[in-house]
Amino acid sequence: MRGVIVAGGGPVGMLLAAELGRLGVPTTVVEKLAETHDEPRAGTLHARTAQSLLRRGYLPPPPRPGDPHAVVEVPFHFGGRPVLTVESPAIEGAPMINQAQSDIERFFEAQARARGVEVRRGHRITDVRDHGDRVTVTTDHGELTAEYVVGCDGARSTVREAAGITGTTHPATFAGILGLARLADPARVPGGWTQGPTGWTLINVNAAGYSRVLTHEFPEPLPERGAPVTLEELRAAASRILGRDVPMSDPVFLGRFSDFTRLADTYRRGRILLAGDAAHVHAPLGGQGLNLGLQDAINLGWKLAMVIAGTAPETLLDTYHAERHPVAEAVIENTRAQAALMRPGPEFEPLRALVADLLSTPDGNRLLSDRISGQGVRYCAGPGLDGAFLPNFVLGEQSVAELLSPGRPVLLLGSGMHGLADAAAGWKDGVDVVEHQHDLGAPAVLVRPDGYVAWAGRGAEQAIAALTTWFGPR
Structure with missing residues (x-):
């Protein structure tokens, strides 16, 4: 019998598997895709994620600064506006690392395989059952048994549904389209975030190849989730927002997103646990979703390993929900706040101006910088060091x-x-x-x-x- 079956082989599932394999837990990853797909999705590792990966040996030690109190700053956005500065201690390295999500997934898969993890690609999970002393996972290739199962299988998680874990949701308020296509006239297309009469664009302009184009609009009614997207729909949305025609061609990726949110009511039911998008979904504003999931994996990995090895009580697993659920709640709150700030219309301009003024103050910037970057997370309220993240002294x-x-x-x-x-x-x-x-x-x-x-x-x-x-x- 395996120690853990990880359902889902995205970045979160592969990191969890790598952690478990590194700690000697017999682990199997079950992933429906035969190979990693290169899609223009999340690509930012925020400060606390980088700091955590540094402590787990996945990143090289940063150069030691001459001033141990030095701080590294990076400009960032909030609600589409460049009003935030993210900072972190220089002893921790850069506060952000830009890396494609597909590359992150491949890296952790290689780490997992090198540590003896079995990866079953092209296998689809159809059912999960907790028998009290073990869990069985039914796939289209047969049945597997393990001490624990962790659902890292995304927003439409089969594991979450099979476990009967309910969630708290908020409906979408905007409709987003993400595309990777060639711009006919890239010199006339604004890069970065741009506000228009119907919403916002975020465009990574590539004059020589494919540009990453995101549109955020607030139509009524919103399109159906999962409805197919056409290049013409993306072009029309970008043109409405920017106020001029934005011709584009040759799409290699088209997809929808929104600010719909779901937070699982519990991250654990018996021997079944959830991590990543299976536990929480929200708007992809600030690149926080990938980081939230990776930190779930780091929090859960060592706890599962110790419980399975018998060096820690099973109650240790209860701390996973207790610690990570409030963090996801906070991320959902700030992404909903960003979506509200992005609503078009002159009536929202005073609110945007007020938020910009607040973030221009050191205390206001630090508060939100720490929330976006994860550096404000601590697992015990009150004075002292208990629950705090120990700096890299x-x-x-x-x-x-x-x-x-x-x-x-x-x-x-x-x-x-x-x-x-x-x-x-x-x-x-x-x-x-x-x-x-x-x-x-x-x-x-x-x-x-x-x-x-x-x-x-x-x-x-x-x-x-x-x-x-x-x-x-x-």
């Missing part, structure tokens, strides 16, 4: 990211905390202990494999309680 010869790359929790002990090493000895098979001479804000810090702080303090009893809570009895 250099502790002696290794950074925090390098210490975490094996995928094990790390107990960091500052000066005078040697006695806690003895208290933690019962967890030596699952937790690394590292002594250092740096000020981390607490004398002892227990860091989870995903880089978040499980506990910070000084007392041996509190340390033992935290180790037991997260990683089971000694």
